[in-house]
Amino acid sequence: MQVSHQFDVARPVQTVWDFFQDVPSVAQCLPGAELTEDKGDNVYAGKVSVKLGPLSATFEGEAKVTPDAVAKSGLIDGKGVDRRGGSRGQVKVTYQLVGSDAGTTVSMDADVTLSGAAAQFGRTGLINEMSNRLIGEFVQCVEGKLAATTVEEAQEIKAAEVKGITLFFQSLLTWLKRLFGRR
Numbered sequence: 152m153q154v155s156h157q158f159d160v161a162r163p164v165q166t167v168w169d170f171f172q173d174v175p176s177v178a179q180c181l182p183g184a185e186l187t188e189d190k191g192d193n194v195y196a197g198k199v200s201v202k203l204g205p206l207s208a209t210f211e212g213e214a215k216v217t218p219d220a221v222a223k224s225g226l227i228d229g230k231g232v233d234r235r236g237g238s239r240g241q242v243k244v245t246y247q248l249v250g251s252d253a254g255t256t257v258s259m260d261a262d263v264t265l266s267g268a269a270a271q272f273g274r275t276g277l278i279n280e281m282s283n284r285l286i287g288e289f290v291q292c293v294e295g296k297l298a299a300t301t302v303e304e305a306q307e308i309k310a311a312e313v314k315g316i317t318l319f320f321q322s323l324l325t326w327l328k329r330l331f332g333r334r
Contacts, residue, residue: 154261156286162297164250167257168223170297171248174216180292182285182310193217199231201269208233208269210240223248238267259286 160167171177174195178186181199188196190213198211212231219225227244241264249256292310299305 152263152265154263155259157256157258158286158290160255160257160290160293160297162255162294163252164223164248164255166297167250167255167293168220168248170293171225171246172218176296176305177293179306179309180289180296182288184310208236208238210238212240214242233267233269236268238265238269240265240269 174193175186175189178184178195178197183200184197185200186195186197190196193216194213195216196211196213198209200209201207210231210233212229214227214229217226217228224245224247227242227246229244230239230241232239242261244259244261246260247258249258288310292308295308296305299308
């Protein structure tokens, strides 16, 4: 399944690029994500907890981050398994930063592969709707961290806890409105 997003950050491109290189801080802005270990060579272990309606899963795994400083782009290649439910997930995310001193546009394209119980949600538009909402929370967190005046203040800013059932029903409602609005 392909998921694409583009968003703007009201900060210079170099500032946003530098932030993206601080993987622990970026992980704090990803709803449901927890970085558990820096394995070196841009490889990180962690887990991502998701709740999609009646399904909850905690994917434990690792990701390799490959930045390209010249192009202000990068690749994140991750995989994980939900040991409790048996679902598996793989994701390849490419990102590109374009901007100036006035602001930065971030483009992200993700190729997500799910198997097991989690795969049933990949067959609907719900994943796209939920990812739209989660990206919105991610951007708010990034903006907050970049606006912080001290390192301590920035460390306190984290993504909000994912409220699974609320996220699911808000996303379902938006998806249904789009689905029936086209007819």
